């Protein structure tokens with residue numbers, strides 16, 4: 497995973513260009529491919545650098561502001577560098593009632609960071625997230641693409657060890 501400087505011209509990687517072209521082929525309106533394009537760029541860098549926004553806009557034939565609007569709205573698109581593993585803790589109502597505060601506190605204690613922050617070693621970023629659609633199995637959190645259900649504070653240490 498690499499990072500791209502934000503103050504230099506951005507050229508889409510050839511593989512990303514082709515992947516975005518394929519994504520565009522699925523929709524009559526290229527605007528609909530915005531999220532897919534952002535995810536493709538994010539997969540390469542781990543986040544979406546500022547300079548990639550107009551590059552995506554040019555490719556889709558829409559304004560950078562429109563791409564930025566989608567990136568801002570969609571909370572799984574990261575607009576600044578994140579850790580190797582992103583922990584997303586559901587803070588919506590069902591998980592809030594089943595133990596969000598306790599697991600949030602344990603995560604903050606063990607990681608030594610607050611919500612929205614990344615550990616000094618770049619290993620974890622801790623973020624809140626809206627309902628993950630498993631409200632009957634809360635509290636729920638995701639670490640990158642893996643979802644963990646019914647997490648209790650004593651589970652946290654073992655869980656973090658699974659992500660070296």
Ligand code: FES
Pocket residue numbers: 586587588589590591592626627628629630631632634636
């Ligand atoms: S409220 Fe947490 S998964 Fe729905």
